[in-house]
Amino acid sequence: MSRMDELTTLCRVIEAKSFSRAAETLGLTQPAVSMQIKALEEAYGAELLHRSGFEILPTEVGRLVYEYACQILRLYEESQQQVQSLSGRLAGSLWIGASSGPGEGLLPVLLGKFKQEHPAIRVGLRVGDSREILEAVFSRQLELGFVGRLRRDRHLTFEPFLNDQLVLVAPASHPWARVRTIPYEELLTAPLILQQQGSGATSVLQDALREQGLSLRELNVVMELGLQESAKAAVQAGFGVTLISRLGVREELETGKLVEIDVEGFALRRQIYVCYNRSAPLSSLAQTFLDFANQAKGGASGG
DSSP states (O other): OOHHHHHHHHHHHHHHTOHHHHHHHHTOOHHHHHHHHHHHHHHHTSOOEEEETTEEEEOHHHHHHHHHHHHHHHHHHHHHHHHHHHTTOOOEEEEEEEOHHHHTTHHHHHHHHHHHHOTTEEEEEEEOOHHHHHHHHHTTSOSEEEESSOOOOTTEEEEEEEEEEEEEEEETTSTHHHHOEEOHHHHHHSOEEEOOTTOHHHHHHHHHHHHTTOOGGGSOEEEEOSSHHHHHHHHHTTSOEEEEEHHHHHHHHHHTSEEEEEETTOOEEEEEEEEEETTSOOOHHHHHHHHHHHHHHHHHHTO
16 A cells, blocks of 8 residues: 555545545545554654544644645646646546535536546545635645635635525425515524534625624524535424525425525525635646536536
């Protein structure tokens, strides 16, 4: 097993915070992952990981090695891609990230279609809140990030990618499901389930409320959960309603599991951006995928 493989395994364990999840991602057994980490720790002469509760976290040395490993792996992938490009072939690995709106519906479809056209490549998608994905792009763990919010940072470049809309959804058994439209005032008192701070959806809602002279504290927030999947599950279980990306809830609306509710005088539209680190040019693989995604996004998003 090469040292490059061991560095890759370390990165996946730290990102997944779990040996078992990293093993699943890498297509390895958990003992094989443990052996690679042990070999790497012996090479550095230091402990790289420790267990904290149910999570695996890096030690101080592990965090330092992780930062260098991300850069080493990125340069290795770039060198592979550049060599392949000389022969006119597209190969190598592409790791991108996305917030839960585009990441749970649109991007998997785009990556799948891209992989069909270029079977020699490997693709990976990391889904998190916008803040998490931007940090990963900043530290060059990911080459591209598709997010629903901007960040003032001279190291990052943002380009508009897709228009999205936040919609209010309720379970099919909710009284609002029969009327389908409510006055704005009812939204302020409804049991509302929010996605976690740092998500694009919550940031857009905060900005819209601020324009009305309001804040989240003035809403009836009954739960603040993780990302879209958690919020959708809580709504379907009847614990409240939520404002969520239309991109991420299309299937539930089509099947009738959830119902979209119009709020009079309250429409939340947002821009989905693609972000990359301007300190290094995009690899040929990343640029090819971005060009492909810009052309194919309409069909993949359903309109």
